[in-house]
Amino acid sequence: MIEFILPLFGRFHPILVHLPIGILAFGIILVFLSEKGTSKHLDSIRLAFLLGGIFAVISSISGFLQYQYEGFTWETVQFHFFFGWATAIASFWLFYEVNKANSNPKNLKLKAAGLFGLMLFTGHLGGNITHGEEYLIEVLPPEMQSLIGYEIEPEKGLVLPEQGWEELAYYDEVVQPILNQNCKSCHNPKNLKGELDLTSFDKMLEGGEDGSILTAGNAKESALYSRLVLPKEDEDHMPPEEKRQPEKEAIELIRAWIDLGATKSAKLGESNIDTETLEPFFHRVEKPFYPELAVDPATEESLSNLKAEGFFAEKVSETSNWLMISCVNFQSFSDQDWSKLGAVKNQIAYLDMTGTQVTDAILDSLNTLPNLTVLKLNQTGISGDNLQVLNENKNLKHLYLNETKVDLSSIQALKEHPLLEKVFAFDTPLAEKEVSEKFKFILETGNYQLPALPTDTIVY
Amino acid sequence: MKQVEKLINELTQQKLERQTRRHFLMDCVSKMGGLALAPLMFGCDTGSSSKASSGLNLSQRDLNPLAPLPPPFTGKAKSIIYLHMAGAPSQLELFDFKPELAKYHNQPCPESLLEGRKFAFIRGVPNLLGPQAKFEQHGESGAWVSDFLPHFSKVVDEVAFLKAVHTDQFNHGPAQLFMQTGSPRLGRPSLGSWVTYGLGTENQNLPGFVVLTSGGKTPDAGKSVWGSGFLPSVYQGVQCRSKGDPVLYLQDPDGMSRDMKKNLISAINTVNKSEFDQYGDPEILARINQYEMAYRMQIEVPEVMNINDEPKYIHDLYGTKPGSESFANNCLLARKLVEKGVRFVQLYDWGWDTHGTDHDGSIDMGLRNKCREIDRPMSALLLDLKQRGLLEDTLVVWGGEFGRTPMQENREGKTQSFLGRDHHGDAFTMWMAGGGIKKGASYGLTDDFGFSGIGEQVSVHDIHATILHLMGFDHEQFTYEFQGRPFRLTDVEGELIRKILA
Numbered sequence: 033m034i035e036f037i038l039p040l041f042g043r044f045h046p047i048l049v050h051l052p053i054g055i056l057a058f059g060i061i062l063v064f065l066s067e068k069g070t071s072k073h074l075d076s077i078r079l080a081f082l083l084g085g086i087f088a089v090i091s092s093i094s095g096f097l098q099y100q101y102e103g104f105t106w107e108t109v110q111f112h113f114f115f116g117w118a119t120a121i122a123s124f125w126l127f128y129e130v131n132k133a134n135s136n137p138k139n140l141k142l143k144a145a146g147l148f149g150l151m152l153f154t155g156h157l158g159g160n161i162t163h164g165e166e167y168l169i170e171v172l173p174p175e176m177q178s179l180i181g182y183e184i185e186p187e188k189g190l191v192l193p194e195q196g197w198e199e200l201a202y203y204d205e206v207v208q209p210i211l212n213q214n215c216k217s218c219h220n221p222k223n224l225k226g227e228l229d230l231t232s233f234d235k236m237l238e239g240g241e242d243g244s245i246l247t248a249g250n251a252k253e254s255a256l257y258s259r260l261v262l263p264k265e266d267e268d269h270m271p272p273e274e275k276r277q278p279e280k281e282a283i284e285l286i287r288a289w290i291d292l293g294a295t296k297s298a299k300l301g302e303s304n305i306d307t308e309t310l311e312p313f314f315h316r317v318e319k320p321f322y323p324e325l326a327v328d329p330a331t332e333e334s335l336s337n338l339k340a341e342g343f344f345a346e347k348v349s350e351t352s353n354w355l356m357i358s359c360v361n362f363q364s365f366s367d368q369d370w371s372k373l374g375a376v377k378n379q380i381a382y383l384d385m386t387g388t389q390v391t392d393a394i395l396d397s398l399n400t401l402p403n404l405t406v407l408k409l410n411q412t413g414i415s416g417d418n419l420q421v422l423n424e425n426k427n428l429k430h431l432y433l434n435e436t437k438v439d440l441s442s443i444q445a446l447k448e449h450p451l452l453e454k455v456f457a458f459d460t461p462l463a464e465k466e467v468s469e470k471f472k473f474i475l476e477t478g479n480y481q482l483p484a485l486p487t488d489t490i491v492y
Numbered sequence: 493m494k495q496v497e498k499l500i501n502e503l504t505q506q507k508l509e510r511q512t513r514r515h516f517l518m519d520c521v522s523k524m525g526g527l528a529l530a531p532l533m534f535g536c537d538t539g540s541s542s543k544a545s546s547g548l549n550l551s552q553r554d555l556n557p558l559a560p561l562p563p564p565f566t567g568k569a570k571s572i573i574y575l576h577m578a579g580a581p582s583q584l585e586l587f588d589f590k591p592e593l594a595k596y597h598n599q600p601c602p603e604s605l606l607e608g609r610k611f612a613f614i615r616g617v618p619n620l621l622g623p624q625a626k627f628e629q630h631g632e633s634g635a636w637v638s639d640f641l642p643h644f645s646k647v648v649d650e651v652a653f654l655k656a657v658h659t660d661q662f663n664h665g666p667a668q669l670f671m672q673t674g675s676p677r678l679g680r681p682s683l684g685s686w687v688t689y690g691l692g693t694e695n696q697n698l699p700g701f702v703v704l705t706s707g708g709k710t711p712d713a714g715k716s717v718w719g720s721g722f723l724p725s726v727y728q729g730v731q732c733r734s735k736g737d738p739v740l741y742l743q744d745p746d747g748m749s750r751d752m753k754k755n756l757i758s759a760i761n762t763v764n765k766s767e768f769d770q771y772g773d774p775e776i777l778a779r780i781n782q783y784e785m786a787y788r789m790q791i792e793v794p795e796v797m798n799i800n801d802e803p804k805y806i807h808d809l810y811g812t813k814p815g816s817e818s819f820a821n822n823c824l825l826a827r828k829l830v831e832k833g834v835r836f837v838q839l840y841d842w843g844w845d846t847h848g849t850d851h852d853g854s855i856d857m858g859l860r861n862k863c864r865e866i867d868r869p870m871s872a873l874l875l876d877l878k879q880r881g882l883l884e885d886t887l888v889v890w891g892g893e894f895g896r897t898p899m900q901e902n903r904e905g906k907t908q909s910f911l912g913r914d915h916h917g918d919a920f921t922m923w924m925a926g927g928g929i930k931k932g933a934s935y936g937l938t939d940d941f942g943f944s945g946i947g948e949q950v951s952v953h954d955i956h957a958t959i960l961h962l963m964g965f966d967h968e969q970f971t972y973e974f975q976g977r978p979f980r981l982t983d984v985e986g987e988l989i990r991k992i993l994a
Contacts, residue, residue, distance in 0.1 A: 311990060321566065344694050344833070347562040349964060360695045360833040410880075432881050456881035478879025482643045482809060482868055490864075492857035 042097030049091045049158060056084035056123060056151055063136075063144040071135045078130045085123030092116040095158075103224040104161070112157040119154050122147050164223055189213045190282065192313045198301025203233055206300055207289050211236075214271055214278045233296050251290040260286065281309045322354045322381045323403050323427045329353040334375040341372050344384075354381035354403065359388045366390060370397045377401055386410040386432070392418055399424040408432035410456075416442025423449055434458045434478075440467060447471055496762045503763065553692075554774040556781040557726045558700050560692035563964025568928025568994070569887040570694070571830040572687065572959065573837045575823075575870060578668065578711040579845030580892035582913050583921040584942050585859055588655055589627040589636040592940035593898050597622030601899050605943055612662050612915040613847065613903045620941065621900040624856045624911060633932030640863040643871040649932045650874050650883070651890075651925040652992040656936030656945030659894050659917040659952050664712035664845070667893035667917065670952055672717040674981045681721035681972075682729065683956065684836035686981050687963055689720075689727045690970060694833030696785065697792040699730035699739075702834055704822040707842030707865075718838055722974040726782075729838055732825075735817050738797035742790055750790070757783050796832050799824050810872040820869035827876050830886050841866060844892060847901050848912015855911040874925055887962050888925045889955075895920020898941040919945040922955065928962040930994045950989050957986035958993070 059080025066073045095116055099109050126147060129137050159167065169177055190209045192200065200206060211230045217223070219230040219240075228240030236256075239245050247253040260283045262269040271277060288303040330353070338345040342362035348354045355376055359365045366389035373380065380401050385394070391413045398407065399421045407428060416438030422428060429451055439461045446452060455471075457463055458478035467475060553559050584590060600617050625638035631649040661667035666676035673680040681689070684701040693700030703718045711717050718729030732738040744753055761780045768776040799807075799821060800814045807813075812820045819841045826837040843862055845853060852858040870890065877883040896913035919938045925931075937947040957967040960981065967986050971978035 344560060344696075346560045349566040350562050350564050352562075352566060358694060358833065361697060430881070430884065434880055454881070454884070456879075458879040458881075476879060476881060478875075479805075480809065480875035480879055481805070482646070482871055482875070485642050487639075487642055487864065488811070488868065492860045 038097050039101035041094050042099075042101050045091065045094040045098045046158075046162065048087070048094050049155070052084045052088040052091055052119070052123070053151060053155060055080055055087060056119075056147065059084060059126075060144045060148050063140055066136055069135055074130065074133075074136065078127060081123050081127035081130060085120055085127055088116070088120035088123055092120055103221070103227060103229075105221060108161055112154060112161060115150065115154040115157060119147070119151050122150055164217075190285075190313045191315045192310055194314045197310060198299065200300040201296075202289050202292070202298040202300045202303065203296045206285055208233075210278060210282045210286060214276065214282070218271075246290065246294050248294040249291060251287040254290050254294070257283070257287050257290055279312055281312050284309050321429070322348060322352065322405050325403075327353050327378050327403065330355055330376045330379045338372070338376065341369075343372075345376075348381060353379055354405075355379040356382040356384075358382075358384035359386070360384065363387050364389060367393045367397070370394065378403060380404055381427075382406040384408040385412060388412055390414070395419065395421050398422065401425060403427050406430045406432075409436060410434040412436055414438065419443070420445035422446060427451060429453045430456075432456045433460060436460055438462055440465075440469070443471070443475065444469070446473075449473070496759050499759065499763055500766055555777045556696075556785075557724060557778060558688065558693050558696070558785075560694060561690065563691060564966060564969065565964045567962060567964025568885070569926065569962045570885040571833075571835055571837070572684070572887045572889065572963070573826045573830060573839070573873070574683070575839045575841070575866075575888070575890045576668075576671070576711070576717075577844045577866070577890070577892045578707070578709075578840050578842045579664065580667070580894045580896060580915060580920070581844045581862070582846060582855060582859060582896040583655075583919070584623050584896065584898060584913070585625045585640055585855060586638055586863070587636060587653060587921040587923075588919075588938055588942045589638075590623060590898070590938075590940060590942040593620060593942060594622035596620045596941075598900075605941070610662075611897065613901055614897065614899060614914045615902060615905045618897075618899040618902045618914075620898055621855070621911060621913060624859075631932065633934070635932070635934060640860055641867045643867045647871045647874045650878065651888075651923045652929045652931070652933035652935070654922045654924070654936050654950055654955070654989070654992065655934060656919045656938055656947070656949040657891070657895075657922050657952070657955065658919055658945055658949055662894060662915040662917050664893060664915075666713070667915075668711050668713040668717050671891070671893045672713075673719075673721065674953065674956055674983060678716050679721050680979075681723040681727065681981075682716075682718050682838075683959065683981065684718060684729050684838050685720040685723050685727040686960070686970070688835050689723050689972070690965060691835060691963065693835045695792075697788040698796060698829070698832060698834050699732075699789070699793075700835045701727065701729045701838070702829055702836070703729040703731045703838045703840070704825055705731070705840045705842070706817055706819040706822050707840070709842040711840050711842065717840075722979065723972060726778075729836075732793070732797060733817070735815065738793050739789070742786065742793060744790070753787065753790075757787050792832075796828050797825060799828070806876070809868075809876060811868040818869075819866050820872075823869040823873040824876075827873060827880075827882070830877075830882060831880065846896070846912055847903070847914065848908045848910040849901075849903065850910065853910065853912060855913060857910075877926065883926045885927045887927045887929065887959065889922070889959065890924070891922030892920065898943050916943075918943060919949070924958075924992065928994055930992050933992045935989065935991045948991070951985065953982045953986035954989050956982050958989045961988055961993075 059077050062073045062077045062080065066077070092113075095113065098104070099113070126143060129140070129143070169180070190206065190213065192206070215230045218225040219228045221229055221231065226240040226242070228245065229235035229238070237244070237246065242255070245255040251257040259268055259270040260278065264273050285305065288305050289298065292298050292303045335345055338357070344356070344358035344360055346356050348356050357373065357376075357380055365385065377400060381403050383398075383401070383404060383406070386408050387410070390409070392415055395414075395418050398404065402425075404425045405427050407422070407425070407430070410432050411434070414433065414436040416433070416436065419438065419442040422431070423446060428449065430453060431446075434456050435458070437460065438457055443455060443457065443462060446455070452473040454474045454476065456476045458476065460477075463477035463479055467477060553561065584593070598619050601620050603617070606617065623638070625640045627636050627638050628645070629635065630637050630645040633649050635648040635653060637645040637648055659667055659670055661670050661676045669678065670676040672682045688700040701718070715731070718731070720726075720728035730739060733740070737743055744750065761783060764776050764780050799812060802812075802824065806824070810820050810824045812818070812824050814821070819839070822839050826839060829837050843852070846855050846859045847853050848855060850858075852861070874883065874888065877886055877888070894915055894917040897916040899914065901908060901912045901914045919936075919942065935948050936945060936950065938944065939946050960967040960970060967980060967982045971980050
């Protein structure tokens with residue numbers, strides 16, 4: 033009969049703590065209101081520190097009971113515990129100091145301020161336990177968060193291999209990563225919302241405050257699944273409405289695992305899951321189009337200089353340092369203007385010189401661009417005689433030579449190029465004849481026609 | 493310059509005259525109050541122009557709203573050509589082959605398809621209408637294309653079909669708005685506006701978002717389908733005409749020489765510059781930039797919009813006839829525009845609303861005529877983009893605003909004298925080609941009558957999400973603050989159609 037009293041008392045800790053906080057704060061305020069050398073407020077201050085100390089002790093005891101009966105680890109509460117007792121002791125000491133003096137004792141303000149700091153810090157530690165350590169930081173704007181050195185490290189999502197996924201351990205390699213990404217932040221040993229720990233198979237089997245969350249072979253009867261598929265507005269929906277929601281495919285994977293028997297030994301291939309459901313999680317090692325090595329970003333100054341000269345100059349994406357340069361608004365660009373590009377030589381990955389005044393001589397400059405990947409020389413005076421120098425642009429993938437004077441022999445000079453994928457030579461002397469020679473790269477010469485059909489002219 | 497000084501003096505004089513003692517006091521009162529309230533209520537700031545209002549670091553964007561920006565991710569496509577067949581073409585006569593439907597031709601439609609349904613014009617129990625075209629598989633991909641599109645069947649290996657697109661709108665206006673702006677109601681920015689807002693444009697002498705129309709009429713939803721909604725109006729589509737002046741009011745009036753125009757603009761800009769020095773409002777700089785851009789456009793727009801100088805074999809390929817307004821001419825113009833660095837080219841072709849109420853609106857005759865008008869040009873566009881290497885980073889999208897019913901329309905419960913189909917949004921076909929699209933793919937399954945999707949269905953939001961992805965955006969991150977909340981093109985929906993990505 034009596035055993036419920038202690039855990040109940042423990043659960044009153046979050047309310048009880050406010051008593052010493054309020055009473056001590058009142059006492060501290062009185063200390064700061066009283067004048068030096070007088071005995072004004074002295075009785076009230078004495079009483080405040082005595083009562084504050086008593087309630088601090090009661091709070092500390094209730095806190096210790098809460099730790100004993102609820103799912104907290106010693107690591108989480110230890111500092112809160114120590115500082116709680118320190119607050120109680122400090123209150124009694126201040127009471128003793130005030131009690132023995134007839135007027136305001138020396139340095140009382142300083143000591144009271146110290147007690148205030150101690151109390152504040154204890155309270156903060158307690159808040160961290162209840163609400164999580166990110167509680168206050170979470171609501172700050174991101175810039176401020178990084179200013180105080182706090183970076184949110186998102187849990188990595190589920191990643192599956194496209195080949196051999198059937199052999200994956202269903203729980204360890206599929207279900208647990210999904211739980212880690214979507215549930216762990218509130219259901220872990222330190223933060224046991226609903227007394228549920230979802231960080232391991234065994235802990236999950238133990239269930240939460242409403243008992244087991246798994247009914248093997250029946251997902252609809254398992255809270256682990258059924259609460260995921262409740263309408264978002266429903267109070268019982270998990271994860272809470274404002275939190276990140278798992279993909280519908282992830283929920284489907286959890287359903288299939290429970291229906292399969294919710295065992296630790298099951299393999300992913302044993303379920304009726306198809307590749308369609310797994311599609312979003314396949315890790316595609318997509319080879320990036322632009323070179324993979326890192327370069328320093330072009331300086332803001334050099335970029336604005338280029339823009340002022342009339343170039344289109346922009347990074348290929350916000351996070352990339354590769355530059356895309358186009359002369360679409362700088363059609364008078366000629367060989368002499370080359371030096372204007374000097375400052376960003378290493379960053380240029382895409383260069384469009386279509387319609388400019390450049391001649392064959394430009395190629396000797398172009399081959400100094402180590403990372404050039406796309407080069408467009410359409411509608412220029414390029415003859416193709418010295419095209420072989422482009423072999424030095426080891427990263428070149430797409431070469432555009434439409435409407436120039438290039439012929440087959442100039443293209444042949446590039447046949448040993450290691451990376452070249454596509455060469456466009458539409459409307460050139462080369463395109464006039466059928467090219468029978470096969471290259472490692474695709475040579476596009478165009479000249480497509482759509483033959484006239486009788487139906488072209490029949491009006492119904 | 494003396495004249496300019498005179499102008500500035502005049503302006504200052506006028507301002508001073510307007511400043512009476514009463515005005516001064518009123519200004520003091522109202523502005524002090526405003527100052528106090530501004531930080532409390534975030535002023536009139538919509539949240540999106542915080543950079544601009546700081547007044548200190550004016551970005552390139554503040555001075556020129558069309559200045560290019562890098563996409564958040566490396567996109568597969570740089571430009572888009574969107575071919576919208578206004579009125580909604582029949583998927584059952586073009587791409588969605590339904591031999592079962594032919595067997596039930598002229599039989600009453602099963603009740604199960606009609607239960608709880610509303611159609612735009614069909615009343616009671618209509619008869620089923622079998623496919624009116626002959627279908628064959630084409631290319632290495634084996635895509636089904638009807639004999640209504642003989643040229644297009646040669647290029648099917650370049651495109652990816654979406655055969656079970658669905659929309660929840662069955663009237664032209666709202667459905668077109670939905671397809672182009674992501675919402676069936678007015679007020680949202682169009683796809684082209686979002687893209688030009690996000691990326692700016694490469695060629696600073698041309699508009700970033702160009703609209704070309706053919707078929708005699710503009711879309712039912714009006715100009716809102718290329719409107720900028722709540723985005724700054726500079727991002728709306730610029731309608732260019734293929735006949736006469738391409739852009740209205742761009743050319744100088746009679747008697748105004750280009751030199752004179754230049755002097756005029758530089759005088760206006762000097763005045764504006766002094767205004768800026770006084771008030772520091774970036775809108776003034778944007779305006780200066782707009783004047784200069786309009787001046788530059790005067791040369792480049794007529795040049796790029798002129799198809800007369802294209803060689804004969806290109807005209808033969810597209811079937812273009814210079815001087816007329818046609819879908820063919822618009823296709824050729826679209827290629828020229830993306831070649832010159834225009835971000836988004838939107839084509840509308842009107843006349844696809846084949847209800848069977850008259851000859852032009854009949855499935856077996858009128859639709860065939862419309863198909864003939866687009867078959868060669870759109871096939872030519874794909875081939876021409878391909879041979880120039882432009883298909884590498886240009887995305888081509890084709891589609892209507894919805895599809896059509898497998899049933900013969902029976903407007904007002906009467907039998908019609910022409911074959912026709914009613915509006916239907918459950919399942920219809922669209923296709924995409926070019927930058928980042930998997931060649932020869934087909935995604936989406938429909939039932940035996942082509943009435944509903946039975947697998948791999950995609951929504952309009954999914955298509956938008958995919959298009960934005962190809963341009964280098966995450967559709968969930970690409971937002972604009974308006975009326976206190978961030979808006980997305982895809983609202984709260986949209987999933988990538990991964991199966992058609994290369």
